[in-house]
Amino acid sequence: MATIKDVAKLAGVAISTASYALNGSSKISGETKKKVEEAAKTLNYKKNGLASDLKRTKTNTIALILTDLSGPFYSELIKGVQDVTTANGYDLIACSSIGGSKSTAAKFLTEKRVDGAIILAHNISDEIALEAAKHNFPIVVLDRHLESESIYQVEVDNVHGGYLATEYLIKRGHKEIAYVSGPSNSHDNILRFQGYMEALEDNHIPYQPKWKIVSDFTRSGGYRATKLLIAQNDLPEAIFYANDEMAIGGMQAFKEKGIQVPDDISMIGFDDIQLAEYVHPPLTTIQQPKYEAGSLAVHLIFQVLGGEKINHHYKLTTDLIERKSVRVIQPSSSTQG
Amino acid sequence: MATIKDVAKLAGVAISTASYALNGSSKISGETKKKVEEAAKTLNYKKNGLASDLKRTKTNTIALILTDLSGPFYSELIKGVQDVTTANGYDLIACSSIGGSKSTAAKFLTEKRVDGAIILAHNISDEIALEAAKHNFPIVVLDRHLESESIYQVEVDNVHGGYLATEYLIKRGHKEIAYVSGPSNSHDNILRFQGYMEALEDNHIPYQPKWKIVSDFTRSGGYRATKLLIAQNDLPEAIFYANDEMAIGGMQAFKEKGIQVPDDISMIGFDDIQLAEYVHPPLTTIQQPKYEAGSLAVHLIFQVLGGEKINHHYKLTTDLIERKSVRVIQPSSSTQG
DNA sequence: GTGAAAGCGCTAACAA
């Protein structure tokens, strides 16, 4: 483990000179520079990044906090984050928030190991985020509402998305529309449900509590919720799943029971994950501008780091992607099932 | 930014005492400990992880180097890595090797920012890995052969997998079998091709160069390679794609031309990615023990970190997953082995 | 253009 000291000694210069030479300062003569570089090479010197960062009180890296490194997550979003991070000459690391306050995420958030962070991890508490956000440590949250001087939020218009999905179902003649919900403490979920309620109301369709099934955003959760709906022996005409993963789990449940989508029941998801277009039938869903969300998030961080004063809230729009999982119900003799 | 100095001062104790108290040393009296903790709380003190790591010359985190954070990659593998890393009380960060020697990956590999690393990133050079691997900085590579004191490799039996795939096709009556290759410098690809050749030879089927198409492991690469095959106007009976992504691209190409899989042509992939069972028809492919590979990789790192002497090579077996993309060709005149 | 020296914030001998 050669240090800069060793390099300086071998090159016969002072430590500071070695440092300047290695970092490409213009005040070092070509000859000295060469000497130092050679010494570094023969000693196989590699700088200690921690020491360097500590001294400079700057890490040049930003963290992306994810629920779980092994996914599923939005690769488009990560791409957006990655692209603008590297474009700005910064490094990006991803870490998981599994383990809550003892997680890697918490460690990187609080211990000054990065210059800023983006949170997309419902399993990390508001408290941790709030505590970590301090002056000059910007955090942007993609999955919650949080008010703090150094916290910025970019969100997708979930209410509108929920409205869009529900309205689409209604316009195609569905009246009995179930909502398979995400975790009830999920911010996204609450907003999507709100959109569902608003669309129902605007179309004078009464909300029926029996058609709200609480699940957990996972594929197996969607599967179980759907089984439950089937077991009730009173299927709705359509189901709005609060995310695609659950919808795909639901498809599986229907397939097992020989219930055809969309002929026997319509379904719609939310997210437009990659799989959505490959399942059978291809899933109609709500698309979020994921790449934009990701790139905007980092962009905001760099603005704050650069000393700009910026807004704390950003909202992006959603679109409906029409595929094959919803049928049209003829309005003639409207009594089904 | 309160430091431990401020905490010590407020608590009226020495810096070392504060440090001990905060780190839960048993030699500190309960009373002192409480005083220190209170001071820390009122100052909103958070330790500087860099300083701590620098002093201890240990980071307690290991890095997972991936080609691209935004995938596609093997989530099962990451799960394996993640599970055993956290089980050992270590932190895990993922970083991308986009950018080669200027990438985040290179930075974390060389600048002593982590205690060990796992490389699954064909776009990072052997040189970087070799340079980074030094005594007490273990690296395990999952995607190449590399000999060095501190480099360990776990690989999947690609030759056997390639053999299995090809043999399966042959046993179902196919003789004209194309190989859509990954990049020719890919280690995995070379081995899979070797398995293909061996199976051909063992079954007395001559290898025909016209049926090796070089592509690049991407979906669009597979699409293009397949288009090329179609344009040749002389389709084989079956195609062995060196990975699933390319096979899925190939399916798309066939679909556009109205060529039915498997009725008009059989295909088989390699990897068993998540999508494989969802495409139409579901893709028969070779499954790798990804979770095991990931968990074994970290396990090895911890053994080395713990001072154990271990083997440098590990090989895991592959299995064939039978789905619907291969038809059986009736043995008109020839008999099966 | 180069060198001496002062820390960045922390841990851990060692001394008291």
Next chain:
DNA sequence: TTGTTAGCGCTTTCAC
């Protein structure tokens, strides 16, 4: 049990 102190390896004034 607590305090003093010497660094971890680096960057960066400031003097020459």
